[in-house]
Amino acid sequence: MSRTSRAGIRPRPQLFGKVAHTPGWLHRTPTGVKLVVIALIGVVALIFRDPIINWSMFAVLVVLGFTAKLRLRHFLKTWLYAAVLILIVIAMQYFFGSLHAGLTVGGTVFACVQAAMLLTLTTTVAQLLDTFTVIVSPLRFFGASPDTIALTASLMVRAISHISGLLGEADRAARARGLDSSIKARVVPAILRSVKYAQDTGRALDARGIVD
Secondary structure: OOHHHHOOOOOOOOOOOOOOOOOOHHHHOOHHHHHHHHHHHHHHHHHHOOHHHHHHHHHHHHHHHHHOOOOHHHHHHHHHHHHHHHHHHHHHHHHHOOHHHHHHHHHHHHHHHHHHHHHHHHOOHHHHHHHHHHHHHHHHHHOOOHHHHHHHHHHHHHHHHHHHHHHHHHHHHHHHOOOOOOHHHHHHHHHHHHHHHHHHHHHHHHHHOOOO
16 A cells, blocks of 8 residues: 555545446446436426426435435435525525525426436446537537547546545645635635646647647
């Protein structure tokens, strides 16, 4: 084991591609089918705008996740983050609009978030990118390069995860210095390191002649 491993360096969180270890029927479902279902959920939520329908879709998706051998721990943290946002939205809608509208937005967000979690928990990044390449392949007839578009998507997925890790590291560093309430101490280091990451990625692509 390396010295860095013994030192307990914490790995950056992976927001995408962290597939649940216990395979279920959703793992075996084609990625394209799962993407179509997510699109349909979004369309239904936008068309009907009914809190009962939206929250019912969320409940059904939760049950489907459990039947696919996913566990509560896979969902709980994201639910808590989404709940904070939804409570704020519902409160604002209650004071400036209507409670019905707030519940509708809440149901839409939770249903879409749950669908996205089912996708990322049962689909690897490689599978997502392969499917994305197939989807954009018709653009070849208009002069676009599907491989370049897929590479761009891959870099975007990796960058989101990397930047999330940088924000977490900056937050822990600020806390260690007693700067819990300083937004500058949390955000500025992450921004500077994100810019450096983008520059390093661009230089690496240019050095390999991958893109013009």
